[in-house]
Amino acid sequence: MAKHTITLIPGEGTGPEILKAVRRVVDAANVGIEWDYQDIGIDCLEKHGTLLPEKTIESIAKNKIAIKGPTTTPVGGGHKSANVTLRKVFDLYANVRPAMSIPAIKRPWNNINVLSFRENTEDSYAAIEHMVSSEVAQCLKIITWPGSLRIVDFAFKWAIANGRKRMTCVHKANIMKMTDGLFLNAFREVARKYPSIESDDIIVDNCCMQLVRDPSRFDCLVLPNLYGDIVTDLLAGMVGGLGFAPGANIGDNCAIFEAVHGSAPKYAGQNKVNPSAVLNSAIMMLKWIDEEAAAIKIDRAMQEVLAEAKHVTYDAGGTAGTDEYASAIIEKMEIVTKESGEVI
């Protein structure tokens, strides 16, 4: 009998082939997962009349855990992003995005280990926009006291549970004194509850400059939604690109793990793209469901395959396809397992 039932949403574009590869790797770790396949995205409009079918929502509500491939959000038009809708429906207020230098991927920085906590439901993502005249558009930036307290508290708790030392609040409170000022005040109030973690704050533009100059000075960041969106992509680029960047969207009762990259429809069906971002998200998911050993095994195998650079995808300097890369990781996991003497 499966130990865990997890909603699997393949997504769109390259999503299905990525999720197929990731599922193969996770299944090879023998965790005992039953996958509950569900749909999302533009294709659902034709089949179900909505980007986010009720059946998908029900599955996530029941299983509490989901892993999701990328989706496509049309720019403009009347359709809301299925991703943002999911975050809103399940109030997944914490977007957790680790950025760690990958030894096998050569970058100007090799010392990055930054864990970002992005508030995921407020800020200028509250969908309150108006054309207040024919020439002027307005978007309301919503920052609330309880919403700020809970993301900061979540960040400190996660940091302590994962042995982190320092939390930096990223803001622009020198200009947006009410909204970002509220977020910063919430940070200072919560930080007092966690004296074992060093805390400080930095203005967002300075944060970007300091990250590029010396990322090793940062440990954990907690940010309002918009700055979090931008700074975490900056960090993803610094460690190897979006092809490696995992993410988790976490609420009080549900967690959805997903890559942060798009669906790259022009590569769909070509067995070409790098599945590492979703695989890294799956590693986060395995840790979340207390399958630490499987998570470590997959991570170690993936790092070794990347280091050997024989079976890696084009963005990592190789010529392997999505499937070949996944197969190499599975093969490496078997070696790792034999070396450790683990019975499988």
Place this chain on the structure above:
Amino acid sequence: MSGEKKIDTQLVGVDVYVITKDGIPRFQDYGKFKCEFISNRGTKVWPGFVSPDLLLVDWYRCRFIATEEATDKDVDVFLSELSEKWLWSAAQKLWNYDGEPGFSKPY
């Protein structure tokens, strides 16, 4: 500027930001204005399903749509009647520009 195309602007409703600590408000119809939806922190909380886990604050965006042609004077009367029962922080008129909505929908 001469020759510039005139944009057809039509008043179609009002977003009113209501403050209450008594949960999701319920509204009667006010003359030509009928409540279409209520959102909190950008998430629709009426009508339809609301997750019991959803964080609610004391500030609701309440969209009232005009059920027939409405004027600025109608908005004044509506807001005056609304004030008798509800505290509100701001109101934003909703216009269509050349038939296209100049306002977003909630999640």
